Amino acid sequence: MYYDVAEYTAHFGAVKIDYTPYQYFSGLSLGLLLAALGSLVLAVIFGLIVFGLRGPYFAIGTLGVAISAGELVGAWDYVGGGGGITMPTYPGDPDDRAMFFYALCFTSAIITFIFLKWLYSTRFQLALNAIRDDEEKAEAMGIHTNRYKTIAWSFAAFFLGISGGIFGNMTGFIEPLEVAFPTVTFGIFMVLMVLLGGKGTLWGPIIGAVLFHVIKEITWIYLLGWQWVALGALII
Incomplete structure (x- = not known):
């Protein structure tokens, strides 16, 4: 918010x-x-x-x-x-x-x-x-x-x-x-970046942000139409 x-x-x-x-x-x-x-x-x-x-x-x-x-x-x-x-x-x-x-x-x-x-x-x-x-x-x-x-x-x-x-x-x-x-967009994305990189660490969110955007771009290129399903599975 x-x-x-x-x-x-x-x-x-x-x-x-x-x-x-x-x-x-x-x-x-x-x-x-x-x-x-x-x-x-x-x-x-x-x-x-x-x-x-x-x-x-x-x-x-x-x-x-x-x-x-x-x-x-x-x-x-x-x-x-x-x-x-x-x-x-x-x-x-x-x-x-x-x-x-x-x-x-x-x-x-x-x-x-x-x-x-x-x-x-x-x-x-x-x-x-x-x-x-x-x-x-x-x-x-x-x-x-x-x-x-x-x-x-x-x-x-x-x-x-x-x-x-x-x-x-x-x-x-x-x-x-x-x-x-x-939370539909940035809220979930921010949490996911932290989880991917490792919470409780200084570099974790930075690494997680890079990984998240790489994965996001790959899903948009190769899984167009299913990209949100793929990101949802990643969150789970």
């Missing part, structure tokens, strides 16, 4: 500036900042609510929040309502557009990796590992599990907000359905 809500927030940051083609990048920068901060704030608010739930109740609760957000966006005319909203147009040469967004995505990935590498060297990561292995024992050891999970969720939402803002500007169009049902 944070990924897709950030797409709307990034558009808000861009249109609030009365930009010329030369001011596009200022609007984009402001939009990405607002997207990241907005996602972080949402994560803190919802984290305080849903982390009181566990197991299937947590999954149902987060899905309910995403559906509610989609309905809210769909009924809000300021952000385009059910018809969606168009992002600002890239002002440069169309041939340079893909390279610009590739460089932006790559830079964001490097910054995220450096941050996570630092985080892995702190006591915060040790607490998260303890919670992952056995939450009840972690609580018995004096670890405030809900606080740590909310902070970790907020970190993830911050970087997802940046990714969502970039993706929204890159595709040029956003619709409420992306907010209400993100």
Whole structure:
């Protein structure tokens, strides 16, 4: 949900500036900042609510929040309502557009990796590992599990907000359905990338992302019409 809500927030940051083609990048920068901060704030608010739930109740609760957000966006005319909203147009040469967004995505990935590498060297990561292995024992050891999970969720939402803002500007169009049902696309894909590469490791999601996209392209080429069945089997 944070990924897709950030797409709307990034558009808000861009249109609030009365930009010329030369001011596009200022609007984009402001939009990405607002997207990241907005996602972080949402994560803190919802984290305080849903982390009181566990197991299937947590999954149902987060899905309910995403559906509610989609309905809210769909009924809000300021952000385009059910018809969606168009992002600002890239002002440069169309041939340079893909390279610009590739460089932006790559830079964001490097910054995220450096941050996570630092985080892995702190006591915060040790607490998260303890919670992952056995939450009840972690609580018995004096670890405030809900606080740590909310902070970790907020970190993830911050970087997802940046990714969502970039993706929204890159595709040029956003619709409420992306907010209400993100698990149909990016949510499941992100989890699958982590599982393929190995969860709990720093390089796992990166390796998993490469493997996932290679497998996805192969299924689209050789199993056209059955590609989603193949990906579903891979998830299972």
